[in-house]
Amino acid sequence: MSLHTLHRQERPRPLVAKLLHFQDRATILRAARRAVHFMVGNRKVLIFQDYALAVQRHRASSAGVKRKLQEMGLKCALLFPSKIKIILDN
16 A cells, blocks of 8 residues: 655645555554554654544534543543443443
8 A cells, every 4th residue: 555645745734545445444544543643754644534524513513522521531432423432440
């Protein structure tokens, strides 16, 4: 798998990659979740899954609830499309 750089710019910008195989997508997203920092050269790269606009808005509406749960010291995760999973230690 290789990445072709189209333009070099100093400012960060989003890049949308369309992959031919679902397995490649799953591998990249899994590696991005595991990595503390993903670097290309000397630059930090953030990898996110692209969601439809309706899903993005729905997830954004859940962000406030997730933030409050985290402030209360609870571990939580936002699952697709917009379900909040609360993780309890016991």
